[in-house]
Amino acid sequence: MDNDLADISAFIHEIPPFDQLPPNLLSQVISACTICYVEQGYSMPPKQCGANKLYILRKGALTHTDHNDELLGKYSEADICTLFCQQENEGDTNVQAEEDTLLYCIDYQTLHTIVINYPAVIEFFSQSAEQRLKRKMSQINEEAVIASSLMNTSIKQFYHTPVTTIEKSASIQQAAIKMTERGFSCLIITEDQSSTSKPLGIVTDKDLRRRCIAQGLDYSLPVSEVMTTNMLTIDSQSNAYEALMIMTAKRVHHLPVMKKGKPHAMVTITDLMNNESQNAVNVIHIIRKAKDVDELTSISTMLPKLQIKMAKLGTTADHAGKSISAITTAFTIRLIELAEQTLGKAPVAYAWLAAGSQGRQEQFAHSDQDNALIIADDMQPDDDKWFAQLATFVSDGLARCGFVYCPGDIMATNPKWRQPQHVWHSYFQRWVNTPSPKALLNSSVFFDLTTVHGEPSLLAQVREKLLENTKGNSLFLAHLSKNALSLRPPLGFFRDFVLIKNGENKNVLDLKHNGIAPIVDLARIYALNEGVAATNTIERLQQVAGTPSLTKSSAANLIDAYEFLGLLRMEHQAKLLQANEKPDNYLAPKHISKLEREHLKDAFKVIKTLQDSRQATY
Amino acid sequence: MFTHHPFLKWLVGYEIERKRDLLRAPEGPLKEFLSVPFPSVNSLLNQANIVSVDFETTGLDAVQDKLLSVGFIEVQQQQIHLGSCYHQIINTQQKLKADNVIIHQITDQQQLQGLPLETVIETLLKALAGKVMLVHFARIEREFLKQACLELYGVAPSFPMIDTLVIAKRRLDKKDVAYDPSELRLASLRAKYQLPQYSAHNALNDAIATAELFLAQTAHYPDSTPLKQVLL
Numbered sequence: 001m002d003n004d005l006a007d008i009s010a011f012i013h014e015i016p017p018f019d020q021l022p023p024n025l026l027s028q029v030i031s032a033c034t035i036c037y038v039e040q041g042y043s044m045p046p047k048q049c050g051a052n053k054l055y056i057l058r059k060g061a062l063t064h065t066d067h068n069d070e071l072l073g074k075y076s077e078a079d080i081c082t083l084f085c086q087q088e089n090e091g092d093t094n095v096q097a098e099e100d101t102l103l104y105c106i107d108y109q110t111l112h113t114i115v116i117n118y119p120a121v122i123e124f125f126s127q128s129a130e131q132r133l134k135r136k137m138s139q140i141n142e143e144a145v146i147a148s149s150l151m152n153t154s155i156k157q158f159y160h161t162p163v164t165t166i167e168k169s170a171s172i173q174q175a176a177i178k179m180t181e182r183g184f185s186c187l188i189i190t191e192d193q194s195s196t197s198k199p200l201g202i203v204t205d206k207d208l209r210r211r212c213i214a215q216g217l218d219y220s221l222p223v224s225e226v227m228t229t230n231m232l233t234i235d236s237q238s239n240a241y242e243a244l245m246i247m248t249a250k251r252v253h254h255l256p257v258m259k260k261g262k263p264h265a266m267v268t269i270t271d272l273m274n275n276e277s278q279n280a281v282n283v284i285h286i287i288r289k290a291k292d293v294d295e296l297t298s299i300s301t302m303l304p305k306l307q308i309k310m311a312k313l314g315t316t317a318d319h320a321g322k323s324i325s326a327i328t329t330a331f332t333i334r335l336i337e338l339a340e341q342t343l344g345k346a347p348v349a350y351a352w353l354a355a356g357s358q359g360r361q362e363q364f365a366h367s368d369q370d371n372a373l374i375i376a377d378d379m380q381p382d383d384d385k386w387f388a389q390l391a392t393f394v395s396d397g398l399a400r401c402g403f404v405y406c407p408g409d410i411m412a413t414n415p416k417w418r419q420p421q422h423v424w425h426s427y428f429q430r431w432v433n434t435p436s437p438k439a440l441l442n443s444s445v446f447f448d449l450t451t452v453h454g455e456p457s458l459l460a461q462v463r464e465k466l467l468e469n470t471k472g473n474s475l476f477l478a479h480l481s482k483n484a485l486s487l488r489p490p491l492g493f494f495r496d497f498v499l500i501k502n503g504e505n506k507n508v509l510d511l512k513h514n515g516i517a518p519i520v521d522l523a524r525i526y527a528l529n530e531g532v533a534a535t536n537t538i539e540r541l542q543q544v545a546g547t548p549s550l551t552k553s554s555a556a557n558l559i560d561a562y563e564f565l566g567l568l569r570m571e572h573q574a575k576l577l578q579a580n581e582k583p584d585n586y587l588a589p590k591h592i593s594k595l596e597r598e599h600l601k602d603a604f605k606v607i608k609t610l611q612d613s614r615q616a617t618y
Numbered sequence: 619m620f621t622h623h624p625f626l627k628w629l630v631g632y633e634i635e636r637k638r639d640l641l642r643a644p645e646g647p648l649k650e651f652l653s654v655p656f657p658s659v660n661s662l663l664n665q666a667n668i669v670s671v672d673f674e675t676t677g678l679d680a681v682q683d684k685l686l687s688v689g690f691i692e693v694q695q696q697q698i699h700l701g702s703c704y705h706q707i708i709n710t711q712q713k714l715k716a717d718n719v720i721i722h723q724i725t726d727q728q729q730l731q732g733l734p735l736e737t738v739i740e741t742l743l744k745a746l747a748g749k750v751m752l753v754h755f756a757r758i759e760r761e762f763l764k765q766a767c768l769e770l771y772g773v774a775p776s777f778p779m780i781d782t783l784v785i786a787k788r789r790l791d792k793k794d795v796a797y798d799p800s801e802l803r804l805a806s807l808r809a810k811y812q813l814p815q816y817s818a819h820n821a822l823n824d825a826i827a828t829a830e831l832f833l834a835q836t837a838h839y840p841d842s843t844p845l846k847q848v849l850l
Contacts, residue, residue, distance in 0.1 A: 031701035
């Protein structure tokens with residue numbers, strides 16, 4: 001039968017989750033299907049099909065609306081409609097054929113029985129958007145560990161050499177001393193001190209703790225008493241992925257690397273995991289040593305490559321955002337230091353502040369610069385000259401390093417954002433106590449300010465007072481919410497378009513404004529409402545989880561959605577960067593896989609649910 | 619009492635012919651097929667049990683040409699049941715002409731591994747018992763099936779049939795505007811109804827394609843429509 005229904009079989013096999021089924025089960029599923037036809041304008045489900053059915057659209061279009069006739073979603077070719085799987089859903093479900101529609105129909109219970117051994121398939125239909133998203137994110141995180149590029153990287157890139165050994169007769173204390181001196185967390189134990197000596201075992205920090213200190217063992221005993229024999233090793237020709245697999249499978253953190261049967265080097269799990277952040281650390285290291293702006297400019301050309309590498313390694317968007325933000329911070333600090341070399345010391349205490357994405361540590365390569373200066377209240381009118389020169393030097397330098405001037409002029413070069421502490425106090429007081437939506441729209445980035453360089457207490461004091469004012473301040477939060485809720489995620493996809501609320505179609509998905517920014521805004525509102533000082537979105541969500549603003553599970557759902565959207569953005573930008581194009585936030589639906597569309601829809605749903613509940617609150 | 623309508627005269631004829639043929643049919647598959655009454659012509663179309671059938675043949679002449687493959691699928695209560703599908707190549711015991719192979723893409727090799735005509739017709743008759751046959755362009759299926767029955771059982775019975783081509787033609791004729799006969803091709807009609815294009819040209823695909831076209835053609839019919847309205 002397989003060959004005879006090849007066309008239908010091929011069609012259904014392309015659609016997740018049916019792509020996971022082996023051929024024999026897929027053909028069972030197909031055998032249980034019927035084909036039915038619904039004329040334009042008619043309601044679903046077709047009366048001849050009965051209740052509790054799942055529908056796959058072969059041709060045509062369906063429209064899903066609620067009882068107020070508000071559009072909830074649309075279905076087109078190769079979409080699966082699960083609205084009629086469970087009897088109880090039918091009452092308030094209004095689905096109509098927008099075009100003449102040809103459907104494959106399968107009894108939900110029958111499908112359940114056929115795929116009983118493939119729980120992922122049925123979960124795809126039965127789980128909520130939140131559950132599916134959570135599953136997807138944990139899968140992505142697992143994959144991040146098994147980073148594909150480790151496969152192509154020799155273990156040589158990661159190991160430390162030479163390996164440190166100690167003879168088996170040495171005491172436990174001698175071993176501990178040697179480890180401390182060399183800064184190693186493990187040693188290889190050999191028969192004697194000769195270089196040809198075979199390794200007998202390994203001793204790690206953990207062995208010393210568990211087998212010696214915790215047991216009250218005399219540390220003058222030979223180290224062989226506490227070593228691990230049956231030591232796992234890896235050959236120096238292996239790739240990094242193999243090393244990671246051995247270590248994760250056997251739950252060891254150190255792996256001696258052998259060359260021609262002799263211990264040659266040591267690789268640790270941290271070496272492998274921190275691979276990409278090592279790169280960021282290296283870049284920061286070079287930035288610190290840069291002698292002038294020219295040197296900084298040439299270093300900045302590495303940033304896109306670093307972002308591509310992070311995306312390829314399966315780093316989370318959070319991690320990448322923090323790494324890039326840390327690098328921007330390093331550029332800024334180095335520019336300030338260079339400025340101080342020519343301008344001389346600052347007349348009074350001050351702090352250079354970052355706002356917006358850098359302030360939240362969510363920056364991506366070559367985003368705008370958003371910055372400000374807070375100056376101690378004892379500044380004299382003449383002092384501003386120094387700070388203005390500093391601001392110009394740093395912001396010009398940043399621009400040369402690829403961080404374009406802020407189009408909204410939120411920069412320390414703007415006198416408005418280069419003010420003593422008491423003025424900043426009054427700014428926030430005005431925004432919070434006599435809020436207007438328009439003023440808040442332009443000032444929301446300032447609620448994400450962090451200190452990049454200088455005296456941290458200046459901003460900390462402002463924030464402390466600010467949070468006292470915002471905590472539970474319903475008028476202010478209502479205004480902030482009103483702005484935040486004006487950005488709504490789309491409903492989903494219809495054919496190769498993004499479907500938005502009023503039924504209009506758009507050609508591209510704006511990941512930033514339709515997904516990421518709404519979550520950032522929500523997190524800011526929760527944090528200000530609860531008096532949480534964090535500025536990073538994930539940290540804000542984690543810290544407000546379980547407060548009256550946000551339940552723990554909703555926080556987890558929002559983090560999953562945020563991470564997923566961030567990951568898509570990172571991958572999208574990496575692709576553009578690699579093609580030497582300017583990174584943006586626009587995804588064309590035809591470049592989004594069927595499965596990614598499903599996950600995106602789930603993420604949109606999570607955002608919508610929390611936006612709705614925010615709307616109901618204020 | 620139906621005789622005042624020229625169409626209905628035909629319809630009543632099916633049951634009469636079935637009973638007459640039943641007396642003449644030898645013991646075996648044909649007799650079993652004929653011993654099940656056909657659905658009443660007054661029964662509701664949307665409740666009808668229909669079998670969509672397609673044949674691939676070596677030519678258009680039922681006497682000289684051979685039946686190459688049979689595909690069918692059941693339509694019950696306006697749903698096409700994929701689990702009921704059947705497709706079989708027949709071993710015609712003769713070499714195929716090259717120009718024909720291009721159309722139906724059945725090679726000599728495949729054909730040799732096919733089943734004998736008798737087995738395939740027996741399966742088809744079993745599936746058709748008590749049901750209505752659905753085809754696109756009835757002449758081929760009717761004549762080849764009659765011819766096969768004549769050769770195998772010595773009797774050429776009548777089969778109650780629905781023809782999607784005739785349904786389409788009546789609709790076009792009613793409009794009273796000239797049309798190109800090619801508009802009546804299965805693929806053209808399907809395209810008109812926005813039905814998907816099927817890649818492979820084989821008997822089962824065409825049977826499914828015909829069944830889908832039938833659902834689309836009759837979707838707007840009132841629930842009270844009797845079977846006789848579409849019966850040939």
